[in-house]
Amino acid sequence: MATLDLIKIRRDLHQIPELALHETPTHAYLKTVIETFKTDFMTIREIPEVPTALLVRLAGTNPTRTIGYRADIDALPITEATGLPFASTNDGVMHACGHDMHMTVGLGVLAYFATHQPKDNLLFFFQPAEESDYGGRRVYETGAFTGDWRPDEFYGLHDHPGLPAGQIASHMGTLFAGTTEIHVTFTGRGGHAAFPHQATDAIVAGAAFVSAIQTIVSRNVDPVRGGVVTIGTFHAGTIGNVIAETAHLDGTIRAFRQTDIEMMQQRVRDIVAGIETTYGVTADLSLIQGGYLPVENDPTTTQLFIDYMANAPDVDYTDIAPAMTGEDFGYLLHQIPGTMFWLGVDDVSHSLHEAGLSPNEAAIQPGVDAITGYLTWRMAQ
Numbered sequence: 082m083a084t085l086d087l088i089k090i091r092r093d094l095h096q097i098p099e100l101a102l103h104e105t106p107t108h109a110y111l112k113t114v115i116e117t118f119k120t121d122f123m124t125i126r127e128i129p130e131v132p133t134a135l136l137v138r139l140a141g142t143n144p145t146r147t148i149g150y151r152a153d154i155d156a157l158p159i160t161e162a163t164g165l166p167f168a169s170t171n172d173g174v175m176h177a178c179g180h181d182m183h184m185t186v187g188l189g190v191l192a193y194f195a196t197h198q199p200k201d202n203l204l205f206f207f208q209p210a211e212e213s214d215y216g217g218r219r220v221y222e223t224g225a226f227t228g229d230w231r232p233d234e235f236y237g238l239h240d241h242p243g244l245p246a247g248q249i250a251s252h253m254g255t256l257f258a259g260t261t262e263i264h265v266t267f268t269g270r271g272g273h274a275a276f277p278h279q280a281t282d283a284i285v286a287g288a289a290f291v292s293a294i295q296t297i298v299s300r301n302v303d304p305v306r307g308g309v310v311t312i313g314t315f316h317a318g319t320i321g322n323v324i325a326e327t328a329h330l331d332g333t334i335r336a337f338r339q340t341d342i343e344m345m346q347q348r349v350r351d352i353v354a355g356i357e358t359t360y361g362v363t364a365d366l367s368l369i370q371g372g373y374l375p376v377e378n379d380p381t382t383t384q385l386f387i388d389y390m391a392n393a394p395d396v397d398y399t400d401i402a403p404a405m406t407g408e409d410f411g412y413l414l415h416q417i418p419g420t421m422f423w424l425g426v427d428d429v430s431h432s433l434h435e436a437g438l439s440p441n442e443a444a445i446q447p448g449v450d451a452i453t454g455y456l457t458w459r460m461a462q
């Protein structure tokens with residue numbers, strides 16, 4: 082096997098971002114790279130029900146367990162504004178959450194163990210649909226993680242633009258929030274802007290909904306625990322002198338405890354019912370949690386992970402507070418114990434999900450080295 086050019090791979094992947102469950106060229110690219118590894122202890126497996134998913138198993142030399150490693154592969158509906166020479170070639174779609182970095186690091190770790198046969202079995206999961214449509218849960222529910230393909234423990238990373246390139250960060254306990262997508266359409270009655278009393282204005286209803294749900298965090302969530310309610314889209318109307326008949330809004334609810342998420346979901350339902358009564362509209366509400374359960378790091382694997390990362394001479398490790406980002410790795414960690422962690426990618430000028438996000442590629446090799454080091458050490462335990 083030739084040495085992988087991880088920078089080229091990252092740039093290739095960055096140019097072909099695809100939305101959740103549509104990652105066909107990305108899946109093909111990953112498979113092509115992995116097939117070059119050509120070892121007799123590697124098996125590649127497709128999942129017909131979720132065709133953009135890819136599982137790769139490396140059989141260990143003397144296995145006592147199977148260790149899973151997940152890398153997510155989908156992108157976001159954002160028009161890239163980095164100005165990079167290897168920017169997205171898919172209009173309106175961008176790796177603005179850094180999953181191109183996740184895949185590259187995952188390939189680097191896989192390539193290492195494809196040439197240094199591991200003691201334990203290793204299972205690599207290239208997961209579609211992390212940003213929406215909960216690909217981790219979808220694949221889990223196909224029964225893919227059974228028999229020889231069931232990890233005893235699972236690890237996965239997310240890149241963090243606010244941390245130095247290559248730094249590893251994690252936390253004992255809950256690392257990320259659980260989330261629920263909000264999708265709501267208010268329908269009233271359209272009409273002339275001059276005769277509002279003869280119409281039922283869906284924009285006014287939608288605006289009242291946006292204002293009212295702000296009280297969920299300020300008045301209903303324990304402030305010590307915190308929560309988030311964000312509306313990210315509001316589409317209504319066609320022209321300034323026509324009262325809009327419909328308004329469609331999408332958003333997200335977030336909290337660290339499942340009980341808080343469920344309470345917040347109920348408050349959204351109650352507020353929507355109140356808007357219907359107060360503004361005379363009808364509402365079609367859908368609340369989707371899917372696989373976005375709180376990301377709860379397992380005490381045993383996380384203590385092992387921290388013990389290694391904090392003491393390895395070549396690893397820059399820091400503890401980090403939980404964040405309100407969501408991850409459907411939370412679903413997998415509710416089925417299989419494991420640990421999620423951050424990899425610093427040093428772009429303090431941009432946040433995740435921003436059109437200008439440009440992760441520093443200097444993070445890739447230290448990320449690969451820290452993970453291969455940890456997995457090698459873990460297999461000796």
Ligand SMILES: CC(=O)N[C@@H](CCC[C@H](N)C(=O)O)C(=O)O
Binds near residue numbers: 178211334406
């Ligand atoms: C790491 C990250 O940014 N993850 C996404 C997960 C999506 C959650 C779900 N689709 C929702 O919007 O609630 C995030 O937005 O945190």
